[in-house]
Amino acid sequence: MEKIKNFKLTVSYDGTSFRGWQKLPGTDSETVQGRLEKVASLLSGCETAVNGAGRTDAGVHAIGQVANVRLPGELSCTEIRDYFNRYLPETVRVVSCEEASDRFHARLSAKAKTYEYYFTTGEKPPVFERKYVYRHPSAVDVSKMDDACRLLIGTHDMKGFATAVPKKKSSVRTITGASVSSADGFGLFGHGNAPDVYVIKLTGDGFLYNEVRIIAGTLLEIGSGAMDASNITKALETGDRHFAGFTAPASGLFLAKVYY
């Protein structure tokens, strides 16, 4: 019997036309996981699971999603990466492949994740980056948004910032990093090409369903003056979704990095 090895894949994808990461019955080709599992199964000759670190929602992108997959051990990392890239659509790319310990599981072993949310308040998004930036209709005070981020740091019950709350599982999560700043370096041609673009960065041990997008919406409403920063504290203390802001669109959101 041939030896099976566990491989860690770093994957980037343009989520625009996907129904999200997670495989759905009957729509494998419309999900990133479905696409990856199809190629993995071709490669191994039997049905093969690909476990992702984060279940990104429909329309959400990834710079550095991480997944693990068990494949025949005689394949080299370069062969695996190239095989995936040959058979995946142009919207999904395996950036790197490395051998992992047998116990490594992309989701269960993850210690933290960073999400980035890009937005602009300019009269129009920059053309080459338009699908990856949310255009907020009103002007915002970015430093006010950044200040409000401090209220998010720490361990809290996040259910006030989620759409669907797990019934039997804990909704307590820890946010270790939160900031809003100018998105320097963002843009097809680097710095300066896409002015007026800002980024909300959130790092934490886990995020509930829609949590990052609801936090982004809340910060934008605080920035535009539509909402007071104290709403964050209220939503954290009461767990009441009504204190938080709108759910910002998926298109501006990227799973940037997973930490192990």
Added chain:
Amino acid sequence: MEKIKNFKLTVSYDGTSFRGWQKLPGTDSETVQGRLEKVASLLSGCETAVNGAGRTDAGVHAIGQVANVRLPGELSCTEIRDYFNRYLPETVRVVSCEEASDRFHARLSAKAKTYEYYFTTGEKPPVFERKYVYRHPSAVDVSKMDDACRLLIGTHDMKGFATAVPKKKSSVRTITGASVSSADGFGLFGHGNAPDVYVIKLTGDGFLYNEVRIIAGTLLEIGSGAMDASNITKALETGDRHFAGFTAPASGLFLAKVYY
């Protein structure tokens, strides 16, 4: 009678789904010029021409196309820019608007233009930049391509590098800058995100139809070893298109800058 002023517009566009810059009978909305003239006419209340510096071909993009347009003098530059951006599709953006002298003509006053051609030879283009990078099927020697660029510098009859040669007009043009290098800084998230991407930069007083794309194709064939660098000299000396390489696809090409 109200005063009319001449305005200089700097325009960026994603050429992917346009039939090029130049207005075509019956397909105004499929050309960049057609789109701009429609908005200019709305703004001025009468049919208004928009003159572009370069007639980019179908599928070719622009970072800094320049155009001039005559509009009622009571409008401010900010009003004009914002009006255009409100009514243009998301693929076209007026980056800036400034008042120009009455004699300024975007094409006739232009002294030089820089075009940039982005390509990769990696197994797959990076996902977020995929529409703006041509993937060449074989590996290339970039420094060999850069060396070959020196043969292009100077004043030459360029008809060997053109698809349609002007019959009564001169096909002599001057290239002042030509280089091939790593496209540092390119990529949605700046340097490092889109590895293995290179850029061909060409600056000259004017380019014939398809000239930049044929030069790009020739350089790529020289880089892959399919063609000798001496072919450039032969094409320049004889004007014979057969010595030059293939016409590289439009998607990698950008009109980067126009000099006055």
